[in-house]
Amino acid sequence: MKAKAREIADSSLEWLDGTGDHSGIILSSxxxxxxxxxGHAFPWxxxxxxxxxxxxxxxxxxxxxxxxxxxRLFGIDDLEPLAKGVLIExxxxxxxxxKGGPGRGAAVDxxxxxxxxINEEDHVRIQAIxxxxxxxxxxxxxxxxxxxxxxxxxxxxxxxxxxxxCPTNVGTGLRASVMIHLPALTHLGRLGKLAVGCGKVxxxxxxxxxxxxxxxxxxxxxxxxxxxxxxxDELVEKVSxxxxxIVRQEQAARSKIFSERGPRLEDKVWRAWGLLSxxxxxxxxxxxxxxxxxxxxxGMGILPSVRVGxxxxxxxxIQKAHIQARSSGELSPEELGAKRSEILRKALAPVxxxx
Amino acid sequence: xxCEKCGIREAEVHIRHQKGKETDDFHFCRQCxxxxxxxxxxxxxxxxxxxxxFPWGLFSWHGSAPSSxxxxxxxxxxxxxxxxxxxxxxxxxxxxxxxxxxxxAFQDDLAPLFRKIHGSxxxxxxxxxxxxxxxxxxxxxxxxxxxxxxxxxxxxxERAAIIRDRIREIGECYEGEG
Numbered sequence: 001m002k003a004k005a006r007e008i009a010d011s012s013l014e015w016l017d018g019t020g021d022h023s024g025i026i027l028s029s030x031x032x033x034x035x036x037x038x039g040h041a042f043p044w045x046x047x048x049x050x051x052x053x054x055x056x057x058x059x060x061x062x063x064x065x066x067x068x069x070x071x072r073l074f075g076i077d078d079l080e081p082l083a084k085g086v087l088i089e090x091x092x093x094x095x096x097x098x099k100g101g102p103g104r105g106a107a108v109d110x111x112x113x114x115x116x117x118i119n120e121e122d123h124v125r126i127q128a129i130x131x132x133x134x135x136x137x138x139x140x141x142x143x144x145x146x147x148x149x150x151x152x153x154x155x156x157x158x159x160x161x162x163x164x165x166c167p168t169n170v171g172t173g174l175r176a177s178v179m180i181h182l183p184a185l186t187h188l189g190r191l192g193k194l195a196v197g198c199g200k201v202x203x204x205x206x207x208x209x210x211x212x213x214x215x216x217x218x219x220x221x222x223x224x225x226x227x228x229x230x231x232x233d234e235l236v237e238k239v240s241x242x243x244x245x246i247v248r249q250e251q252a253a254r255s256k257i258f259s260e261r262g263p264r265l266e267d268k269v270w271r272a273w274g275l276l277s278x279x280x281x282x283x284x285x286x287x288x289x290x291x292x293x294x295x296x297x298x299g300m301g302i303l304p305s306v307r308v309g310x311x312x313x314x315x316x317x318i319q320k321a322h323i324q325a326r327s328s329g330e331l332s333p334e335e336l337g338a339k340r341s342e343i344l345r346k347a348l349a350p351v352x353x354x355x
Numbered sequence: 356x357x358c359e360k361c362g363i364r365e366a367e368v369h370i371r372h373q374k375g376k377e378t379d380d381f382h383f384c385r386q387c388x389x390x391x392x393x394x395x396x397x398x399x400x401x402x403x404x405x406x407x408x409f410p411w412g413l414f415s416w417h418g419s420a421p422s423s424x425x426x427x428x429x430x431x432x433x434x435x436x437x438x439x440x441x442x443x444x445x446x447x448x449x450x451x452x453x454x455x456x457x458x459x460a461f462q463d464d465l466a467p468l469f470r471k472i473h474g475s476x477x478x479x480x481x482x483x484x485x486x487x488x489x490x491x492x493x494x495x496x497x498x499x500x501x502x503x504x505x506x507x508x509x510x511x512x513e514r515a516a517i518i519r520d521r522i523r524e525i526g527e528c529y530e531g532e533g
Contacts, residue, residue, distance in 0.1 A: 036455060038455055039438075039455070040454065040455075041438070041439045041453055041454040042451070042452060042453060042454055044451060044453075045439050045441065045453040045454060143481070147484075150483050150484060154483050155455035156482060156483050157455075157458060157478075158478070158482070158495065159476075159477060159478060159495065159521075160458055160465065160469070160476075160478055161478025161480060161482075162478075163452070163455045163458055164452070165451050165452055165453075166450070166451055166452075167450065167451075167452070167468055167469065167472055168472055170469065170473075171469075171473065171478045171479075171480060172478070172480040172481070174480070202474075226472065226473040226474060226475070227473065228469055228472075228473035228475055228476070228477075228478060229473050229474060229475020229476070229477060229478075229479060229517065230475070230479060230480070231479050231480045231481075232480045232481060
């Protein structure tokens with residue numbers, strides 16, 4: 001059965017609900033585990049036949065496990081292009097995997113918490129995403145999946161740990177990360193310093209959209225750099241603890257800006273809300289930047305409170321593939337911008353829009 | 356030194372291509388290197404990590420600077436993975452393992468490589484339930500003990516503690532199996 005783009009766009013993505021701790025600032029917590037099968041060349045080095053065999057082995061375990069019955073298993077080549085785009089925007093598959101080819105696949109659970117990528121850079125990549133600061137819980141979920149998939153006979157070495165295609169993932173194969181919203185720190189020009197500080201303790205800071213400090217919407221990803229030599233619990237705790245520290249810094253930065261330039265900040269935030277509520281055509285980048293201001297303004301009590309869940313959902317709903325998937329026919333850039341505006345107005349406008 | 360491609364920006368990426376005894380050196384700026392990687396002309400490496408350290412820098416772990424003409428003057432490394440056929444120079448070039456058996460084929464490179472990337476070369480995390488003991492031979496234990504002595508001699512106490520824990524774990528594992 002072919003998965004339709006619209007159906008995937010409408011399917012649940014639990015973290016969007018915005019219920020976890022500090023979910024105003026920490027949008028999501030993600031843990032991924034890289035695993036490979038003993039006796040098989042890694043995907044980049046494997047031929048068609050071998051890729052298909054390893055995919056079949058992984059698929060068989062997923063189909064066999066009762067507890068994984070809610071998972072939807074699909075081959076990338078069986079997806080329509082728009083469906084791939086939606087899955088990428090939801091971070092359930094990577095752009096690299098979306099290129100498809102023999103044996104490339106994924107399995108996604110019905111809540112949108114767990115996704116298992118098959119034959120991406122490694123044979124198996126297990127990922128769990130939850131809302132707010134919940135890295136420990138995300139790790140527990142990923143580890144549960146890992147234990148079920150252990151039946152695959154993983155490539156493991158007592159000294160090097162889990163063997164991976166890239167030496168940067170060897171050992172635990174674990175990457176723990178948070179998606180974090182840092183508009184005040186960005187505004188004060190503190191991101192560079194933060195990145196350097198994180199680097200010193202083995203963490204990486206990266207823009208979610210684009211690179212470095214020029215990340216539209218002030219959304220960043222903080223993750224562990226090393227995967228070998230520390231236990232999973234240590235790595236998870238390190239990212240979690242750092243994320244909490246960064247939340248405190250962001251809160252302090254917001255207070256500082258408010259105390260120094262209160263009226264100016266209020267004006268900026270209200271204008272952002274005004275633009276989102278009344279515009280008729282909007283580019284994605286502008287929307288991300290304005291949503292960032294509204295998110296901060298709402299969190300600081302400048303604006304009437306907007307549900308975190310509403311703002312999270314908008315981050316998905318205003319992206320290109322999501323808009324396309326819910327429209328009939330190909331949209332021109334102009335139509336796309338108009339549609340985006342309409343989505344934003346419906347969600348945020350203070351009064352029922354009459355148009 | 357200017358980039359060989361654009362001739363404008365400063366070269367930051369230095370590549371040595373080795374074929375038999377002949378070597379060719381290339382020097383590119385970051386942007387041209389990224390463009391070429393996108394076009395598949397250079398190995399597809401992650402540019403998220405500082406270019407100074409990865410992957411070109413990774414492969415100078417024997418201590419000689421990459422620009423030193425003698426660095427690769429020794430006869431070409433003949434090691435080849437018996438399972439996937441990846442040869443040592445391709446491993447160095449791509450910075451990627453071809454299959455799990457490559458870890459055995461290029462074993463001598465692993466400790467310095469992993470220490471450079473991770474600051475450690477010993478796994479301390481979870482292990483699959485079926486992995487206990489079956490891949491750790493008594494020789495491994497012996498080499499771990501040797502490393503422990505060396506680490507203590509060099510006053511690398513943090514590393515020594517990790518190795519000691521590992522030896523204990525393996526010991527328990529064997530006892531557990533009887």
